[in-house]
Amino acid sequence: MPIKVPADEMAEFLDEVFPQVKGMFGIDRLDEDLLVMRLHASEQHLRPGGTVSGPAMFSLADVAAYVATMARIGKEALAVTTNCSIDFMRKPAAGVDVVAHAKLLKLGKTLSVTEVLLYSEGSPDPVARANLTYSIPPAR
Amino acid sequence: MPIKVPADEMAEFLDEVFPQVKGMFGIDRLDEDLLVMRLHASEQHLRPGGTVSGPAMFSLADVAAYVATMARIGKEALAVTTNCSIDFMRKPAAGVDVVAHAKLLKLGKTLSVTEVLLYSEGSPDPVARANLTYSIPPAR
Amino acid sequence: MPIKVPADEMAEFLDEVFPQVKGMFGIDRLDEDLLVMRLHASEQHLRPGGTVSGPAMFSLADVAAYVATMARIGKEALAVTTNCSIDFMRKPAAGVDVVAHAKLLKLGKTLSVTEVLLYSEGSPDPVARANLTYSIPPAR
Amino acid sequence: MPIKVPADEMAEFLDEVFPQVKGMFGIDRLDEDLLVMRLHASEQHLRPGGTVSGPAMFSLADVAAYVATMARIGKEALAVTTNCSIDFMRKPAAGVDVVAHAKLLKLGKTLSVTEVLLYSEGSPDPVARANLTYSIPPAR
Numbered sequence: 001m002p003i004k005v006p007a008d009e010m011a012e013f014l015d016e017v018f019p020q021v022k023g024m025f026g027i028d029r030l031d032e033d034l035l036v037m038r039l040h041a042s043e044q045h046l047r048p049g050g051t052v053s054g055p056a057m058f059s060l061a062d063v064a065a066y067v068a069t070m071a072r073i074g075k076e077a078l079a080v081t082t083n084c085s086i087d088f089m090r091k092p093a094a095g096v097d098v099v100a101h102a103k104l105l106k107l108g109k110t111l112s113v114t115e116v117l118l119y120s121e122g123s124p125d126p127v128a129r130a131n132l133t134y135s136i137p138p139a140r
Numbered sequence: 141m142p143i144k145v146p147a148d149e150m151a152e153f154l155d156e157v158f159p160q161v162k163g164m165f166g167i168d169r170l171d172e173d174l175l176v177m178r179l180h181a182s183e184q185h186l187r188p189g190g191t192v193s194g195p196a197m198f199s200l201a202d203v204a205a206y207v208a209t210m211a212r213i214g215k216e217a218l219a220v221t222t223n224c225s226i227d228f229m230r231k232p233a234a235g236v237d238v239v240a241h242a243k244l245l246k247l248g249k250t251l252s253v254t255e256v257l258l259y260s261e262g263s264p265d266p267v268a269r270a271n272l273t274y275s276i277p278p279a280r
Numbered sequence: 281m282p283i284k285v286p287a288d289e290m291a292e293f294l295d296e297v298f299p300q301v302k303g304m305f306g307i308d309r310l311d312e313d314l315l316v317m318r319l320h321a322s323e324q325h326l327r328p329g330g331t332v333s334g335p336a337m338f339s340l341a342d343v344a345a346y347v348a349t350m351a352r353i354g355k356e357a358l359a360v361t362t363n364c365s366i367d368f369m370r371k372p373a374a375g376v377d378v379v380a381h382a383k384l385l386k387l388g389k390t391l392s393v394t395e396v397l398l399y400s401e402g403s404p405d406p407v408a409r410a411n412l413t414y415s416i417p418p419a420r
Numbered sequence: 421m422p423i424k425v426p427a428d429e430m431a432e433f434l435d436e437v438f439p440q441v442k443g444m445f446g447i448d449r450l451d452e453d454l455l456v457m458r459l460h461a462s463e464q465h466l467r468p469g470g471t472v473s474g475p476a477m478f479s480l481a482d483v484a485a486y487v488a489t490m491a492r493i494g495k496e497a498l499a500v501t502t503n504c505s506i507d508f509m510r511k512p513a514a515g516v517d518v519v520a521h522a523k524l525l526k527l528g529k530t531l532s533v534t535e536v537l538l539y540s541e542g543s544p545d546p547v548a549r550a551n552l553t554y555s556i557p558p559a560r
Contacts, residue, residue, distance in 0.1 A: 225365035
């Protein structure tokens with residue numbers, strides 16, 4: 001499934017459609033094999049102790065699945081989350097970014113399925129894992 | 141499973157342990173049968189069009205499961221989310237609060253399971269559903 | 281969402297499309313509010329100790345979501361499971377049927393979402409809960 | 421996390437604790453990096469058309485997560501499924517085994533988390549994915 005929208009164009013597109021989260025996420029890598037995104041953790045995403053909150057990790061997994069899908073179907077299309085299952089496995093390290101490694105497992109006509117592993121930058125064991133389904137409405 | 145911590149005390153406790161989200165959530169009802177909480181939607185939780193974002197709905201479901209659990213085990217205990225599966229079923233209505241109806245299905249020695257339905261206030265059909273597992277570490 | 285296919289007709293239809301599981305499930309109630317189905321536990325669905333196995337409970341939840349969907353869209357349509365999240369919360373009682381209470385939460389053009397609680401017959405606390413998404417392919 | 425119970429010993433142990441499914445599963449590979457198991461599809465696991473049923477795929481994912489966990493904690497321990505989320509993404513090919521690739525993502529004191537990809541043997545795209553949590557009760 002070739003990439004139609006490269007990383008820099010995708011980053012601009014994110015800022016456009018989700019202005020509320022502008023600057024929150026970065027795209028480190030986007031190719032057919034893997035998407036790597038990061039959460040630039042700011043005060044509002046932290047819990048006491050300086051670790052990234054569960055909802056902020058959910059946000060990162062969600063936006064990664066969105067980017068993995070939209071990069072392949074194109075910016076003129078639409079995609080909305082229909083399901084996410086997320087496991088929180090370890091406490092993130094304080095003071096470092098959380099980084100998502102996302103793989104698109106399926107791109108059908110109406111659904112995409114993406115699998116995401118979340119890491120505290122520099123640590124080998126994932127802090128969380130998630131799978132997300134996006135619904136792709138028919139073109140208008 | 142009787143309620144050890146009433147709604148107003150629980151609300152104060154939330155502000156204490158999660159100062160970053162102070163004022164974000166309200167507790168409408170907390171008894172043995174049902175917990176009702178609401179998300180006071182502010183600009184940062186909205187998507188273009190004025191509807192509440194997926195991550196904000198996740199936050200509400202997550203905090204509701206936390207409150208349902210902590211209200212029964214007591215404030216001196218600890219509980220952390222280990223799993224959440226969430227289905228987004230309808231677009232929330234613009235300009236109204238999202239309200240969560242949460243039921244605790246299980247309270248074991250090490251795990252609790254809560255089921256949550258999310259509604260746009262005033263609409264009968266749920267906008268989302270979620271189930272959450274919290275892990276309860278042994279008392280220190 | 282009115283019921284197009286009543287319980288007895290639905291039961292016959294199940295035997296037709298899934299001959300391998302003929303006699304495994306029964307429909308106790310099927311109306312707009314609730315679907316109640318049971319697993320007639322036989323030797324092959326039991327674990328040592330005489331309790332119903334996890335996969336057998338999954339089967340019951342899956343068929344209940346199928347019946348809840350097909351009863352509304354009609355037998356000429358098609359529906360396939362795309363996602364299930366299931367929590368096993370208590371050990372089922374030995375020697376009694378497992379009974380599913382299923383509610384359809386959403387019926388869209390391409391997806392249905394159903395929530396299921398599973399009980400050991402005669403016990404008030406659920407042994408498991410599940411949510412299932414079915415994909416409804418366009419009519420051919 | 422080193423493997424305490426090698427593949428052949430694990431296979432014998434499965435037959436012992438789950439006599440009802442004797443011969444249903446095979447272990448192709450079991451080491452620190454990956455567990456590969458297969459479902460020897462027989463008539464009762466097939467749907468019309470000769471493809472493996474959803475519940476049979478759930479069984480395979482479930483047993484793979486069990487083996488991945490027990491191989492590391494040892495046969496004298498106990499583990500029970502508490503949660504599974506499974507996505508069915510493609511129709512399995514008819515007439516070939518379904519093969520599971522399972523990775524243990526976390527082994528804690530009370531919980532393990534395993535991720536499983538299911539393939540029709542010989543096809544590169546997964547037919548399903550699942551994540552499973554097992555609860556590990558304290559030693560008696």
